[in-house]
Amino acid sequence: MKIHVITDESGKIIGTAQIPDPSGGGPGGPRIDAGPGGKVHAIELSKELEAERDPEKLHEALAKHVRGA
Numbered sequence: 001m002k003i004h005v006i007t008d009e010s011g012k013i014i015g016t017a018q019i020p021d022p023s024g025g026g027p028g029g030p031r032i033d034a035g036p037g038g039k040v041h042a043i044e045l046s047k048e049l050e051a052e053r054d055p056e057k058l059h060e061a062l063a064k065h066v067r068g069a
Helices: 055-066
Strands: 002-007 013-018 039-044
Touching (some): 002 055, 039 055
Antiparallel strands (some): 002 013, 002 039
8 A cells, every 4th residue: 555654844754644546547636735844755555554553653664764755
């Protein structure tokens, strides 16, 4: 599964959103904007992270993927 990871100007993760599957044939998903100084990162989630239900643990694991990006 692909997700967007939204970071603020300091690189802190402030949110995530699932990227819609383009093969579904429907319209694209919502536009994601990080705001001034922030970034939006497209990440392919591992199966282990797909199953993570604790947002703090998920953000901690995702931080390794967005550092320096």
